[in-house]
Amino acid sequence: GENVGLHLPTLSVQEGDNSIINCAYSNSASDYFIWYKQESGKGPQFIIDIRSNMDKRQGQRVTVLLNKTVKHLSLQIAATQPGDSAVYFCAENVGGGADGLTFGKGTHLIIQP
Amino acid sequence: DTEVTQTPKHLVMGMTNKKSLKCEQHMGHRAMYWYKQKAKKPPELMFVYSYEKLSINESVPSRFSPECPNSSLLNLHLHALQPEDSALYLCASSFGQGNTEAFFGQGTRLTVV
Numbered sequence: 001g002e003n004v005g006l007h008l009p010t011l012s013v014q015e016g017d018n019s020i021i022n023c024a025y026s027n028s029a030s031d032y033f034i035w036y037k038q039e040s041g042k043g044p045q046f047i048i049d050i051r052s053n054m055d056k057r058q059g060q061r062v063t064v065l066l067n068k069t070v071k072h073l074s075l076q077i078a079a080t081q082p083g084d085s086a087v088y089f090c091a092e093n094v095g096g097g098a099d100g101l102t103f104g105k106g107t108h109l110i111i112q113p
Numbered sequence: 114d115t116e117v118t119q120t121p122k123h124l125v126m127g128m129t130n131k132k133s134l135k136c137e138q139h140m141g142h143r144a145m146y147w148y149k150q151k152a153k154k155p156p157e158l159m160f161v162y163s164y165e166k167l168s169i170n171e172s173v174p175s176r177f178s179p180e181c182p183n184s185s186l187l188n189l190h191l192h193a194l195q196p197e198d199s200a201l202y203l204c205a206s207s208f209g210q211g212n213t214e215a216f217f218g219q220g221t222r223l224t225v226v
Contacts, residue, residue: 034214043117043203043217044156089155098144098163098209100171103155 012110019077023090023104028071030092034101035064035075037086044089047075077109085111117218119204125224128194134221136187136204142216144209145187147179150201150220162187163209194225 013019025033031052036044048059050066050073057064063076073090087108091101117138126132136145144163148156161169162181176198178190187204201222207215 036217041219043119043205043219046214046216049214098161098168098207100146100148100158100161100169101156101215102158106153106155 009105010108010110012112013080014112015080015082017080019075019080019084019109021075021077021088021107021109023073023075023107025071025073025090025092025102025104027092027094027102028068029094030102032093033064033066033073034091034093035062035073036089036091036103037084038089038106039086047088080109080111082111082113085109117204117206117216119202119218119221121221122219123222123224125226126191126194127226128196130194131190131192133191134189134202134204134223136189136206136218137185138206138216139185140206140216141184142206142208143184144207144215145181146205146207146215147187147189148203148205148217150203152200156203160189191223194223196225199224 034049035047037047038044048062048064050057050064055066061078065074087106089106090104093101120135146161147159149159150156158171159173160179165181176193180188201220203220204218205215207213
């Protein structure tokens with residue numbers, strides 16, 4: 001994978017490689033974080049979430065890492081496939097209630113054959 | 114059923130028209146949301162309904178009027194919109210308590226002419 005830094009709008013990776021998408025969040029009171037995938041013409045689709053009492057969570061081919069000290073979140077996608085091409089957003093929520101989500105800027109992941 | 118259904122998928126309206134966007138979910142979620150998404154931007158929260166009552170209005174102009182007829186339905190009434198209101202309007206729902214993900218619909222692509 002390649003650490004592309006923060007707020008980079010586009011990440012291009014070779015099919016089969018690992019992808020790492022980064023996100024910085026602003027509210028130190030945020031206690032719940034979600035990664036969404038949005039394909040062209042569709043609504044955001046849930047990928048994985050993590051609560052602030054954890055620093056790592058794994059799903060199928062995806063891992064989310066949370067560093068509360070520097071307010072940083074990352075999404076790792078293993079063995080990237082063409083179907084992973086999309087825009088990826090991190091989102092944060094404060095308090096665990098129905099307050100809505102605040103989304104990050106998003107990263108467009110492009111898979112090269 | 115894990116779907117949030119939005120109608121219509123596409124809408125073109127004039128600046129003097131009145132139209133409504135509709136959203137429906139049958140997951141037993143008690144929180145429903147409207148988000149606005151401009152091209153190449155993240156979704157931005159507009160309104161939150163919790164237990165059928167408006168709990169958050171993110172300073173949205175009055176030409177957008179939300180309505181929650183019951184726990185499964187959410188409407189967004191539109192009147193006297195401007196061309197800059199053209200965007201993808203996303204509906205979402207969640208359990209509203211505790212840290213659980215929000216499910217999004219596919220959105221309504223609105224064009225104001």
